[in-house]
Amino acid sequence: MMLTAVFAGFVLAALAPWLTARLGGRVGWLFALLPAAIFVWLAGYIPAIAAGESFYYHYPWIPGLDINLTFLLDGLSLLFGLLISGIGTFIMIYAGKYLDGHQYQGRFFLFLLAFMASMLGLVLSSNLIALFVFWELTSITSYMLIGFNHEDEKSRKSAQQGLYVTVGGGLALMTGLVTLAMVGGSYELVELLGSSEVVQEHALYLPILLLILLGTFTKSAQVPFHFWLPNAMAAPTPVSAYLHSATMVKAGVYLMARLHPTLGGTDTWMIVLGLFGAATMFTGSLMAIRSSGLKSVLAYSTVMALGTLTMLLGVGTPTAIAAAVTFLLAHSLYKGALFMTAGNITHETGHKDFRDVGGLRREMPVSTLFGGLAALSLAGILPFFGFIGKELMFEAVLEANTIGTLITLLALASGIMTVAAAAIVGLRPWFGVRKPTKHTPHDPPLAQLLGPGVLASLGLLLGLLPFIAERSVLSAAALAIAGEPVELKLSLWHGFNLPLLMSAISLLVGLTIYWKWDTVRELLQARRFIDTLGAERGYDAIMRALVVVSEWQTRVLQNGHLRYYILTTVMTLFALLAYTILTRYPVWPGVDFSGIELQHLVIAVLIVLAALVAVSTHSRLGAVATLGAVGFGVALMYVMFSAPDVGITQVLVETLTVILLVLVLFRLPGFLDLTEHSTRLRDAIVAVLMGGVFTLLLLMAIDVQFFPSISEYFIEHSYPSAHGRNIVNVILVDFRTLDTLGEIFVLALAAVGVYAMIKLRAEDRKEGDRP
């Protein structure tokens, strides 16, 4: 059943384009049946889970890697599962109407259904890797959804940006999860949840925490990665609503909440989450009143909410966790309603900016009602569920010890600005002077009102009867986050206390800001430095820098010239050898010069001189000849140290090579462009380094005693086995017959080459058409 629930979405997604082509916009109602069914099915678990039970399902997948499809259904995953399927139901209905007749509606449903299924898989998975797979699937599918409006330039860029930031964070998350599993000994959440001591005392705790947080922060748009979320607003409205109210961006929050029992509670956790969360909360609310686009105000207020949730998870006290679950539910309800309402405004009027709309309450009374209800919950006004969340939030930050003062101030500031933002959303379009609009607006049809209506009403209902939420899922969710039972005590009235005072202040100041909103906004927008400080600039700068670095590296490393390739190869070899010598065998080889006699020295000097001439001469033939001299010198050495056979081979090979080279080079023009001095100097340095390392290598090798010399064997067996008295002869024709054959073969081949060259020259001369 669990598998069916998770994967039904993918199956339906595959059928979506075909069904949509058949049924048109009405198909939304059909698709809505799936999330609705899942919602009902999940709701069936409420009694058992509220009583403290949890359910675990196991399906084998990749046993070799210890990765299985395991699912955990407890308070936390139930809360998210209900939100995803519940809001998903309304989104399907809404999108069926909203995008009715759109060219790519079928494809849209494909990605939307796949997205929903991935999201469900994410929150239900108990295996970290399975969770990660779903995590990335949400990134991909949301990418396709965000970039849905192909023609829009901004849409393209933001799709790219959102995907890049989240996929990048995802890879960090993967490393974090793998490490966590290694430390904790399992990929299973159910087992990890009990191993917090092992993990937190491990030396790798900090890297694990930071890597995982990198993943969750990018996904949940925390500062400094918050910029992609408002940019993702280019997506069609139902998507924005779905992505930003209930789902994708909350995936990061979900994972932090999920891992709270394992990773949470430490000072690092508290400070990192608390500070980044509070900073995100403040930035989000500030940017919300600084913008004026319908969706961007909502998007930034979502950033605010995500920051708040992160901050509360960081504080981690029972009150904070109670506040987190309450705030989470409240936010999902009102934000979904507000996004859909904003979509309705755009749909009806054709405008996308709060400055362009006003006084719509007469034409769109029902929308006004629902939008207003949701906005009241956002502002945290008394009988609404948002109020309870906000009160608890204030209470929690007041309790926080380490960084309490700072985050309390930030919380108050963003509380004020949130009220202002709520007023912008809830009052501005409906009241005031009627502004002219592109189309004549009227209330949209049922499909587009159902979602906002139900969600906004729920915000009021749960505010009046908070125990419904508390008893059904919130207590259980808090239990799952805290790892121990938490008493929520949800009620509207707590008496006159500090949180209430803070609420009152934020209401008053917030409304004042709204009253002067145009001035405030222009004032804020005039502060351009906010843009330059923005992390988006950083993102762009990094992207540009990457390209610059890349091009520079290409020029240096990949210039197409073979000589540089060889240079790099040789220098790397040198570096590796030098490194090995220096780090492992820093002993200068003891060299014994005693056996050297005069004739050896003379030949050695001749070789060196010939080599020097070879590199400095300006004539090709001179270089070839002197190189030949080097070879002959080496051959002499062989002869002197009683290896005449090798010496003879060397002489023959050397002769043939010189002849071949001369014949080839003779046909080339003389040196024309000699290299510059600097180039030659560089080459000289490379040559000296390489030669030096090889010399060192040889000197070191001399000392090494290899296995017994082979000459004893030859002397002993020469006569008995091969019946030859001349040992050299025997070696050549008996012991090393194959070697000799090979040498003869090589020489013969070279001779054929020489013959061919000479013949070619002779023919050329005969024909006389070439010099």
Next chain:
Amino acid sequence: MNFEMPNFALAMPEMFVLGMACLILLVDLFLNERSRVVTYLLSQATLVGAFILTLSLYTPVRELTFSGTFVLDPMASVLKMAVYAVVFVMFLYTRSYLQARQMFTGEFYTLALFGVLGMMVMISAHSFLTLYLGLELLSLSMYAMVALQRDNRVASEAAMKYFLLGAMASAMLLYGMSMLYGVTGSLDLGEISRAIDEGEIERMLLVFGLVFMLVGVAFKLGAVPFHMWVPDVYHGAPTAVTQFISTAPKIAAFALLIRLLVDGLGGLQSEWHDILVLLAILSISVGNIIAIAQTNIKRMLAYSGIAHAGFLILGVLSGTAEGYAAGMFYVIVYAVMGLAGFGMVLLMSRAGFEADSLEDYKGLNQRNPWFALMVLFIMFSMAGVPPFIGFWAKLAVLQAVVASGLIWLAVLAVIFSVIGAFYYLRVIKLMYFDAPADEARIEPGRELAAVFSGNALVILAMGLFPGALMAICIQAFAL
């Protein structure tokens, strides 16, 4: 030395491929343009036959023959079968491309088959001698294949560079081998391993020999800083040849790495570990960063291949059976993705037009949404995003690295993978969000379209069910 009758049966597939390659060489002489398809069919039949032979010879144990120079173990069987499969698919892909360019000749097929033989010998080598023989047979075939279009200046230049650098790398490999032979007195990998374990020989020279050999191997793998040939050759060679060079030989290079470093020099693990770390980091970083600036898709894929080689090395350097299995998994997966990557270039090109510029992919979604989706699969897989197979390969390698305690290395690898994701995702952006620069319809042959779609779908299917291949790879190192 007593002459012992070797167990020829173990090398049946090699002998079969050799015989068939010679036969095809002869048969091809009597064929004309129209009947050339016989060469093609015979080549495919050779691969199928070799596959069946190898499969029937599969044993879970390790057997030596030919005086200990040839080994047959599970790893060898699996890698050989992977090579046949990859080359088989490559032949399927390239037929129409070759036909359109007057390259549908016997040379292409016989050279490729000799290359396959070289790979097989490398994979089953248990001595420096066989290892080097296989390597050179493969390399020489590849040099010739790159230069197959003799009138193409770019290809000729690429072949020349490839040959010169390759010869240098081979020389270094040989030099290193000779040093090891000098110290241990044997070419046999088993003997060398034993000699090192006994510990009575001079480690210093062993290590120097090791350094030289590593340079040679790194060149064959295309690891930075011995990678310079890769982009030039991938770019210059005809796409069909590039597809061959970039896939199956990597599998053989992996075998080379395992045979040399694990079977032969396992006792020097602490020594080669550092160097491999360095090679891996350089490959992953340079490969991924340079790929960003590329406008030619073949060069981009070349750098992506370099980065993948780095990941492959990461798996091996952990020095555990899990790590080797992860490396093996990675290389097979890479070969499958590489086939698809260059297959996509083949698919888009037509007679007289090579679709090797990134611009050519603009707006592919409007020209052909199905192919765009397939390319999307390939790119996500290469970037290592689930649920595609590339993700599992990266995961397995990272697991091995983390398990060996090198968290920092895993993190570094991930950072550069993030950078790498940039250029893969850019291709997707071009396909889906840009207007097409070229309105010509994409009309690949039915065969090519089917192979390409199949390949991309396999990337997805393997991503959904990676368990079987993973089990095979783990089994290969479970001895």
